Amino acid sequence: MTENNENTDKADKNSLGGDLILPIAAFIFTLYYFYTIIDVPRIAQISAFFVGIILIFLIGLLAIRIGREVKAGTADLRLGGIIEPRSFIPKRLALLALTLGFIIFVQWLGFTLTVFTFLSLAMLLLGNGRNKGFVFAIAGILSFGGYLLFIVAFKTRFPAGPFEQLMERLF
Amino acid sequence: MEFDPALFIDLFARTFTFWWVILPAIFLGLIVGAIPGFSAANTIIILLPMTLAMDPEVGLIFMVALYASSRMGAGIPAILVNIPGTAGAAATPLDGYPMTKQGRGQQALAISFVSSVFGGLLATIITLLAMPWLSQVAFYLHSVEMIVIMLFGISLIATIAARDTLKGLIAGFFGLMIGYIGADVVYETPRGTFGFLELYDKVPLIPALVGLFAVSEAFFVIEGESILSKRGKEAMQKAGWAATIEGVKIALSKWWHIIWTSMIGLVIGVVPGAGAAIAAFVAYQQSRAFSKTPELYGTGHVEGLIAPESANNGVTSGTLVPLLVIGIPGGATAAIMLVVLQYHGVTMGPDLFMESPELAYGPFAAMAVTYFIMIFTILPLARYMSRITVVSTIYMSPIIISFTLVGAFVPRQYMFDMYLALVFGVIGYVARKTGYHTAAILIGVILGPLLETYFLRALKMSEGDIMVIFSKDLANVLWVGLVISLCIPYAMQRWRAWKAAA
Known part of the structure; x- marks a missing residue:
């Protein structure tokens, strides 16, 4: 019973922990930035200090506002909305890993093959493995269309892989 | 630079x-405007061999038409999938x-096209x-005034x-601090770069836009x-040609709104470096400030x-004014046009209006004709464009990620920029989930280098006295x-x- 009451109480409160992520990142970055300008001539420091100090002041105001809400019992510091809905966390992390893989492997596989592989895997991931044939067809059309638009038409110097090298030899 | 009706009629007909x-x-222009990373400036650079080979007049018309249509193209993905094609369209998704999402994408596109065409046409x-007279605007705004305008821009967006x-x-x-990353313009000292050489030349804008x-x-x-x-899906399925016609009617009924917001764009466009992003946000804020229903x-x-x-x-024609009148390009595309015209031996400045009026006034005639043709073609x-919104997110998300990351790579062709886009993506995701608007961060990144440049200029002139920012009358009015x-x-x-309590 007590546990139920605690859970209801938690659900009623605003979860403001997530709201502090960006300000904390901004605060740490600003301090790092200040550190990198210690030896710079004074004139070049002033504008950064001007903007940085205003930013720190604003972060301070937000911290005070959140602190007052937590003290008043209307909010807590759980992450809340940023991780909700929890059922999507694995998919989101997997999509992030695939995106990172896209950037890493494009250097060796080249544009067309990497886009095809990424599109196929990401669509299968998000669609829970359904419509495999359709997914591969869409990924094939889009990656080849992208090759024609970006590499053939716009002459973008994107990393060339086996597919681009083969096409260059053929045509 | 006197008004000669016969010259203008002849110019338009030609x-x-x-x-x-x-x-x-x-x-x-519509295609490159709609893909983040493929700006008009990049495309003109890619097509330089072609434009340099053209007759100067034809080359100029081509560049101007591409420039004007890319501006409109940038609004299409901003409305349909919440991704502005360029920073100038960063304010478009706010209501577009x-x-x-309500299933009025087709109507929104029609409203956007009519507003863009009539706004652009009128400004031209x-x-x-x-x-x-317009060419004088830039002379009243010096470093100190520009510092306040930049801070004004941030506060408006906030x-x-x-x-x-x-x-x-x-x-x-936070965006401004990110915009401060890189080597400063006077002393060339790297700051806040985390040791990455790729950041010495400031944070590139396209990866920031793509990520955020x-x-x-x-x-x-x-x-x-x-x-x-x-409900949006149901509305979308029912939508026919009537939605486009309805959008046109709605936009035309707000003709006064189109006029005065395009004038805001024109005046801001004349100021070198100010750009479409600032103009769009200022116009949005002004529109809301004078609205009877700001809560909507x-x-x-x-x-x-x-x-x-x-x-x-409205900005589009404004950026060409300083280029043609005083030879200072108002933006990246105008700068490239300057290069092309100089290659052909055309010298910018007041003499151009006497010696080659067809070249001096030609860009504006080309812009007006482009807008006129555009409304019938687009x-x-x-x-058909609005149908993209019914595509499932299962397919939409991977397509957005892969093709926009490519866009992040294109301008500088550094692999680093794709990683940077991913980092900005994480920042943007956290910002969306916790109520920090991504547009505010982006505008900070855009304005950061400009603000720092103006700050350094003002401080150099005042020998490091910070009180210089309160030393000009116009600036003080802006501070208030x-x-x-x-x-x-x-x-x-x-x-x-x-009032509620009373």
């Missing part, structure tokens, strides 16, 4: 004969995207008539784009089956879509305006609370 150059430039005609002003300001100033808007959006929308709400802004309000679209197209496409603009939302909130 420009129409170049429809065969304008038409392909329009379609190319909510309209799409006014520019032609008022060139001598108050309009974010529901929580404090969070909006934090996002904007596209990548974060792709990670955000996978929670739903489609970006449309259930951000929910899919028509006037909230008209304002940024008219303004960012409006019928609204119905800035403080008032920050206090008004708070005062209004208190007043409403007091």
